[in-house]
Amino acid sequence: MAQVVTSHRGPVTGTATHKRKKRPFLLDLYSTAVGKKYVMGITGVAMMGFVLFHMIGNLKMYAGAAGLDHYAHFLQTLLYPLAPKGWVLWILRGGLISMLFLHLHAAWSLTRLNRHARPMKYQSKRDYQIANFASRTMRWTGIIVLAFLVWHLLDLTFGVVNSETGKMITHPGDEESVKAVYASIVYSFQRTPVAFFYVVANILLGIHLFHGAWSIFQSFGLNNPRFNSWTRAFATGFASIVVIGNVSFPIAVMAGIVG
């Protein structure tokens, strides 16, 4: 599609006299790109929190099989007996799923908007000055991480591609059996292609976070020249911690440190 003149020639007048349709407040906010960026940011923060605590929780792996499995059991029985077993976890999961959905919907609609904003690309090579690999590949890193997430769930949550997932184990000294999470992870990462995919996906997640975590400040207008230099450091630090923590698991398994 070429860049096409849509406006006819002639006088321009009364351009600001039309009224916008009234919508409920949240939908109204979400109707503009600036509003959608808020949604990207809020959902991003929620998922950043998840990724960080997921990584920290998994560090229990280094405390041995019992430690990790007990941690997993603890998550399963959050707030028990106030709530039935598994409920709180599913509520949290539900929250995450809706965050993910909103994040995806906002990303999808913004991408569409942006495609529409430049239907004809530059015909010569662009010479980008500031835009970096991370900022320009958000869509791709996002999609690959999403694909990884699906695999990751099939692997370690639903056990579709992992025969060890879902098996129960009774650790020494325990009264009841718990899910053998540790064993299923070890089994999974002993498959080299799986470990490799895991490492690559996490590096891409890091790249996604490197831009995303910085971007949040800008999108939320949390901007103060005094602190602007810190936001980049925060994003870099956050992305690095998550990536180093996560990538250490398959490497530890492959290296036999965990097993």
Place this chain on the structure above:
Amino acid sequence: MTLTDELFAKNTVTLDSKIPEGPVADKWDNYKQNMKLVNPNNKRKFKVIVVGTGLAGASAAATLAELGYQVDAFTFHDSARRAHSIAAQGGINGAKNYKGDGDSVHRLFYDTVKGGDFRSREANVHRLAQVSIDIIDQMVAQGVPFAREYGGLLDNRSFGGAQVSRTFYARGQTGQQLLLGAYQQFSRQVGLGGISLYNRTELIDIVVIDGRASGIVVRDLVTGEISSHAAHAVVLATGGYGNAFFLSTNAMACNVTAAWRAHRKGALFANPCYTQIHPTCIPQSDDSQSKLTLMSESLRNDGRVWVPVNPNETRLARDIPEEERDYYLERLYPSFGNLAPRDVSSRAAKRLVDNGQGVGAKKNGVYLDFSEAIERLGHDVVQERYGNLFEMYERIAGENPYETPMRIYPASHYTMGGLWVDYELQTNIPGLYAAGEANFSDHGANRLGASALMQGLSDGYFVLPYTIGNGLAPLLNKPMPGIDHPEFKAAEEAARVRYNAYLAINGTKSPDYFHRELGKIIWDYCGMERTEEGLKKALELLPALYQEFKTDLRVTGDGDSLNQTLEKAGRVDDFFQLGMLMCRDALDRNESCGGHFRSEYQTDEGEALRDDVNYCHVAAWQWGGDPMTPNLNVEPLEFETVHLATRSYK
């Protein structure tokens, strides 16, 4: 009997300046008390066309629309924000006396009349000084970020030709900020439906029916379509004609076409020879140069102007010792020094460069040196004041002004002449108004720095909205000719013929070529210094070159789509005709005054020598059917408040 009386007796047009009764300080109030008003509900029955969206046009259109008139605004730019008012750097005068240094309306009035070398109309100038105060208030209310002092009050600086600090500024971008202020107010009215905006649309003719301006004919620059627009009043706020020189500080598209087409339809063109040469521009560096860039005159506040004493100097500026430098402005004009008025400092520079003391590779400039200011104020203060100008200089000239002095030279910058208007800014054609640089009204033979912005906004905000109402009130509910009137059809047809003719010549040279050659003639013979002999020569060269233009012009492309070459051809054509009138006017004015310097008329010290007995008048030219045979009309100037005196800046 003086020459003025003699010429006045021969006037072919009645020039009624409509100056109100009373002492000069009361005239504007008297006018406002006596003017006719249009009832708010009736204003919407009137349509006003505003051509041009610079300071004068945008502010007039916005204010008229706010009052309730239907306004059609035309600009040949893509947006109303592009007009060349935007390039004014230094500031805008306002007689606020915020500095407590003795400024007043009267002093601004006096300075402007004196600065204009006693060739302006007292009543107009006094009104300008009066409303200068309202302009500052209005622009601040609109959010123009004028420079402030630490206490939060407005800062002022001094400017050439004044001994008080009355210039308000927004860094080196005052014109931009003021224009954006007016543009925003204008845009608000476009948004609300008060103004209908026609962009990329150029005026190519004015239609006069039964002696009254009834509308305009325009060409849509995108589609080439020629169409008519009728209105009760037409305002031309189309800027000056400085581009007649080709090399000037004007923007590339600045042109005289609107004013010239009005002139050809009967509007008188006043004082075309009053052109201002700005002393601080970057000198021409090569022959392919398309325009000259102005460096704000405010630089002269802290920069010192000098040339080497020795014409054969080869050393770098910093290696030339103090005693071998000639700080000629400080030497010649001790009380004003580097702040001497524009015409005075320009001519001083020219004389030294002509004497071989010029600097730079082409020896066509003088130094503007900041080393002393940097020493006195520190690098940071200088950067704060002039940083963006220094950067601009470095981008263009490739030299760092913090280290090497700037090279500057005068260039054509502003034109005081323009369409003759009366006190109401109405031309001699009823219903046709001219505002801003397009009219001749307020600056006389020379304009003071920081006064152009003031005049544009004064005309647009505070004068036209009143005077147009006064003119329209009697027309209420009277029939008005529509665009189906034969005069409109005839004007459209003539315009079509004109533009098709450019395409049909099919010669060998581009419009730019002719513009460049035309500019050279006008600069050489009707520039900073004029002689009878030179002007006569120009009046021989111009018609010959014009003839060549008409037979050897090449315009490629067609007339049905965007064609910048064709646009240019039309503008150059009008510049040719105007150029002849400029030279004719300069030749007829046997005196030196302000921007018009005739070498035959100078004092022993080389200063301008006025002839108040014979030339204390406005020369208003009437189109005579051919650019070489205009008819002269004069309006005698009377000075009741400021007494005629020799302008001295020593």
Place this chain on the structure above:
Amino acid sequence: MSNHLKNITLRIWRQAGPAAKGNFETHVVDEITDEASFLEMLDLLNDKLITEGKEAVVFDHDCREGICGTCSLMIDGQAHGPQRGTASCQLHMRQFKSNDTITIEPWRASAFPIIKDLMVDRSAFDRIIESGGYITAETGGAPDANLIPISKIVADAAMDSAACIGCGACVAACPNGAANLFTGAKIAHLSRLPQGQAERYSRVEAMVETMDEKFGSCTNHGECEAACPKEISIDVIALMNKDYRKAKFANRKDLARK
């Protein structure tokens, strides 16, 4: 002092009209002084084209002082070319070398339709201003200019954003064709000043919503800041985002009271 560049190859986008299919056309400029500006080189080329009976390359330009914002060229993949903080018209040939190949394209964005060759229609910017980029102060009623003191820091910050020349380089450089820097700059200018407070929230809502109808979205690349001839910081975008959020809440509260 001046040097001459030789043999400059220009690849220029030619497009007969809005709906026409365009393509690159190659021209060679044999010699040019490095004192010449980039646009003067195009003038030279056009003069040659006209004398050869060919149509001149159409490009927008006017003041040639970097302030009117009319010039709009994508030079070698960068809006306004390789020099930072410089509009196309202020770019000089000393930035280039002999035998260089220079590619020139128009701005590309659906909000900036091509009129012809390198000229685009940027009226969409005017629509944004018309929707709210002003302080309502009708002529005549203004109080004394010194009535409201404005701290120098605030005035300077407002001036930094007000320096925008409306050239569209931000949109051109943005990988998404977003106009957030342009819109944010005007909002930051007016909203930082005391005079702009009355309309602060209605302004940001109206302008953002108008912008949204025509342009892409900001994904915080920062290309706009790099391309801006006035080097306006993307901090203004953050300010706009913040004000937009506040506007949504502020207005909701106000409406609830009615």
